Amino acid sequence: MVVLVAATAQAVCDMDNDDFMACQPAAAATTDPQPAPSEACCATLGKADLRCLCSYKNSPWLSLYNIDPKRAMELPAKCGLTTPPDC
Numbered sequence: 181m182v183v184l185v186a187a188t189a190q191a192v193c194d195m196d197n198d199d200f201m202a203c204q205p206a207a208a209a210t211t212d213p214q215p216a217p218s219e220a221c222c223a224t225l226g227k228a229d230l231r232c233l234c235s236y237k238n239s240p241w242l243s244l245y246n247i248d249p250k251r252a253m254e255l256p257a258k259c260g261l262t263t264p265p266d267c
Contacts, residue, residue, distance in 0.1 A: 222259035
């Protein structure tokens with residue numbers, strides 16, 4: 181699950197920039213140990229289009245946001261959500 185939103189105010193996969201920022205710390209590539217996703221992050225992922233987010237899992241944009249794809253893919257499960265099987 182990739183947590184990626186363009187720097188514009190436009191929503192991507194039903195997530196806006198504020199939603200993205202709620203999840204960024206838990207998916208950051210440079211944070212050790214990795215923090216658990218916040219309640220705000222889990223609420224955001226609960227309303228996000230997870231299948232859409234999967235399409236960004238190999239995006240070069242992730243490095244611009246300091247996102248570790250592996251960590252991002254772990255977030256839904258950590259929030260008690262089911263990742264689409266083809267993700």
